[in-house]
Amino acid sequence: MSFTSLHWGAYRPRVVDGRLQAMDPVEWDADPSPIGLSIPGAIDSATRIRRPAVRRSFLERFNDHPALRDPHLRGNEAFVEVPWDVALDLVATELSRVKGEHGNKAIFGGSYGWGSAGRFHHAQSQLHRFLNSYGGYVYSVDSYSLGAGRVLMPHIVGNMDWLLAAHTSWRNLAEHCELFVAFGGLPLKNAQCSPGGASDHLVSNGIRRMSDAGVQFVNVSPLRDDLTGSERNEWLAVRPGSDTALMMALCWVLVDEGLHNTDFLRRYTVGHERFIEYLLGAVDGVAKTPEWAAALTDIPAQRIVSLAREMAGKRTMINVAYSLQRAQFGEQPFWMTVTLSAMLGQIGLPGGGFGLGYGCMNNTGSGRKAFSGPRFSQGVNPVKDFIPVARITDMLLNPGEAFDYNGKRYHYPHIRLVYWAGGNIFHHHQDINRLLHAWQRPETIIVHEQFWTAQAKHADIVLPATTALERDDIGSAASDRYMIAMHKAIEPVGEARDDYAIFAELSRRLDCMQVFTEGRDAGQWLRLLYEESRSRAGSFAIELPDFEEFWREGVFEVDYPPDDTVLLKAFRDDPQGDPLQTPSGKIEVFSETIAGFGYADCPGHPVWLDKPAQPLPLHLLSNQPKTRLHSQYDHGAYSQASKIQGREPLTINRQDALARGIAEGEVVRVFNDRGAFLAGVIVSDTIRPGVVQIATGAWFDPLAKGQANSLEKHGNPNVLTEDVGASSLSQGCSAQTVTVEVEKWHGEVPPITAFDPPEILGARV
Ligand SMILES: Nc1nc2c(c(=O)[nH]1)N[C@H]1C(S)=C(S)[C@@H](COP(=O)(O)OP(=O)(O)OC[C@H]3O[C@@H](n4cnc5c(=O)[nH]c(N)nc54)[C@H](O)[C@@H]3O)O[C@H]1N2
Ligand SMILES: Nc1nc2c(c(=O)[nH]1)N[C@H]1C(S)=C(S)[C@@H](COP(=O)(O)OP(=O)(O)OC[C@H]3O[C@@H](n4cnc5c(=O)[nH]c(N)nc54)[C@H](O)[C@@H]3O)O[C@H]1N2
Ligand SMILES: [Mo]
DSSP, X not given: OOBEEETTEEEEXXXXXXXXXXXEEOTTOSSOOGGGGGHHHHTTSTTBOOSOEEEHHHHHTTTSOGGGXXXXXXXXXXXXXXXXXXXXXXXXXXHHHHHHHHOGGGEEOOOOSOOXXXXXXXXXXHHHHHHHHTTOOBEEESOSSSHHHHHHHHHHTOOHHHHHHTOOOHHHHHHHOSEEEEETXXXXXXXXXXXXXXSSOOHHHHHHHHHHTTOEEEEESSBGGGSOSOSSEXXXXXXXXXXXXXXXXXXXXXXXXTOSOHHXXXXXXXXXXHHHHHHHTTTTSOOOOHHHHHHHHOOOHHHHHHHHHHHHHXXXXXXXXXXXXXXXXXXXXHHHHHHHHXXXXXXXXXXXXXXXXXXXXXXXXXXXXXXXXXXOOOOOOOOOOEEEGGGHHHHHHOTTOEEEETTEEEEOOOOOEEEEESOOHHHXXXXXXXXXXXXXXXXXXXXXXXXXXXXXXXXXXXXXBOOGGGSOXXXXXXXXXXXXXXXXXXXXXXXXXXXXXXXXXHHHHTTOHHHHHTTOOHHHHHHHHXXXXXXXXXXXXXXXXXXXXXXXXXXXXXXXXXXXXXXXHHHHHOTTTSOOSSTTSSEEXXXXXXXXXXXXXXXXXXXXXXXXXXXXXXXXXXXXXXXXXXXXXXXXXXXXXXXXXXXXXXXXXXXXXXXXXXXXXXXXXXXXXXXXXXXXXXXXXXXXXXXXXXOSOOOOOBSSTTOTTOOBOSOOGGGTSOOOOSOXXXXXXXXXXXXXXXXXXXXXXXXXXXXXXXXXXXXXX
16 A cells, blocks of 8 residues: 655555546544645646756857856746756756856755655755765755744754754643633644644644633634634734734733742743843833733733733743744744743743744644654765855845854855755745846756746756655654655656756766765665664664565554653753753843844844834735645645635735725735735635735746736735845844735736746657
8 A cells, every 4th residue: 555745744646547646645644634635636737847948048058158148038938848868967067167167155055945755855955965965055044934933042942943842742731721822823724734744633633622621722813713623712813023012011911910930030041130121111211011012912901911810820821833933023022932931930831831833833742752764864065155044135146245143244155056956936035026136146047846836937957856756755754653655656747857866867977976876776775764764763762663564564653652741841840950052051031142242133132123114004914825835736726726816815804905995806916115916805804904914825927927026916925025134143034024005906817827837949749
């Protein structure tokens, strides 16, 4: 029996006569994700890349100076299909030219993106290992997901991965939690996914068990449906970007009424005195009272007061979604989450304390050890230049310019060649019109893709990659219940090759084959990586079967040692013996380290920072999509069924729609001074006034191809988001801080062309 694993679940591919007919959810998954429905129709659709292809001018003038290959035509030029050998020769020639002329630090291989599940054929890992075996590349650090959080948390509590793996379990919450206050909710749409696989879905059940146990939920979010499935569920329709003020006012009430836990603060934290002075107004003359916060958040002052009392009187878990830190000054809501729960003094107690992203990923709160199976080494990168991941446009536009990051000053390298596998920058990056300018700067852009995404269409050389269903692999994600033997289900579509096979061929041409492949084919690697993981499993008291048995059975249920995790319990039990990995060994409400960096946009303790004046009346939320993973399978049936007149749905409050003469089902133009997109409208009372919401991931579809500032006709919010770092500390993605205006679209509704392949010359049949 064959299985496969995707980031959103495990499935049994149903194949008839070599064609994928259906993706049947596995029988043990109580809440399988419908995203799997999208794959059968999409995997061999016209949108699939079938053969290697080269942008016309790039090919015709390959031997001329790179500037003569018309890089400004990227995204607006035909491709020429070429045989694999020709394409691989071109890639190898370019890599060796750039390396010879400028060194490896002219190659950007950050290649951010989720790619596919499967431990071996992870595209980004394959690329990194390949480039390392060829002398290295400029890399990127942190993620779009948790840019601010990843940099902040080690200063104040501990490393983000360590924290995520040690979250208090759903089981513990059901037994001990009384009040669950969720900033950004607990959206089930997001819990469909977990990086590397989500073989059984836990979150709906987790919420149900807590609800059955009588837990009161408070959903602090602009969207009502960010928390569903619980009985006692209050919606506090907060203004986006204002949660920090709300948390401060809750702290103010605790201090004002003497409800804060001074014993806890003294024993387990540093710097709370300075923060309390700030809270009371001693520093800036502004007391952070409920009235002060009510004006910023739209939450009534009375409710702030009563909520603070309830939190102090009950066993309370405070959860914050990643989205809150994907914003300008995004460090502050995370720092305040920790500070508020430190004030309550319940950190390290069953059912209490804080959570960073329950509901963001399926596996958070599983209560299982963070074991993950096979690991594929990426080698060692001799190049030391890097960027914080979301600063890519700045790097391409401003080589040599200085930037701040986590207390140090660095300089952007001068990039000549960009190599991408397993990501889609025209999905994930902010201010796509600015990106389009930057994207003309490199001499060469090489992309491995499965589908004709905007990223592929804006490349010079495109190499077709297999999907997870077209290769053998091993599915295994941190804390996931099952390891999956991912048997190849269908033959590669067209001439698609595995990323590994592509890099192996390149490494042969570039004389680094032994380092990259170590003489193994993919099958030998799978066996080796699996065997290596068995001894690591042993250190978790997990016994894996031998490879043959695993491969034959198709699935292995990991027998995790029983563990009723409570986050930071060991620290609470013994703060001296089990200190945190912070400079003080304690929770840092004030961080001398961060204060020493001297950043106005992230000083030494949490602060309320007014955002730069936002010019337009509606706040745009671009959250994670329910119907797909990012941009993946936007052309699939499940995502397509959600579209309105072919466009991505935009939800607007009834009052705001009425004021603009907009009705449900119509097409609207959403705009600000960076650009404009079209979307299909949903009018609703489940979104607070003053906010509009559109999911990310509609494929970039400009009316005028390859030209900046063209109308985007499909609903890609990143033509409007601003490309600035969260702060000088993290430089994280700040997509959630943006305002827009919406108007009815009176023109003809242009057809969607995002899923059409580019014009292809010399196509071979
Ligand atoms: N406005 C706004 N922007 C955002 C966000 C937001 O909230 N708002 N969220 C941000 C976040 S948190 C993230 S993580 C990013 C996500 O951004 P990405 O991870 O870049 O988005 P994906 O659509 O998952 O892109 C993965 C690409 O890899 C390709 N792929 C899949 N498998 C393989 C493979 O085996 N080989 C190769 N070569 N290619 C493969 C897929 O076809 C797809 O095009 O977006 C960020 N951008
Ligand atoms: N189906 C699906 N699941 C996914 C993904 C996907 O693409 N598809 N992506 C995965 C990835 S890569 C990541 S990083 C996680 C991301 O997890 P998150 O970043 O938490 O996800 P979002 O959906 O952007 O945000 C969650 C909710 O927060 C609310 N919100 C936004 N801004 C604010 C604010 O200022 N204040 C408050 N109180 N609420 C706010 C929004 O209403 C939104 O629905 O999700 C993962 N899960
Ligand atoms: Mo993410």
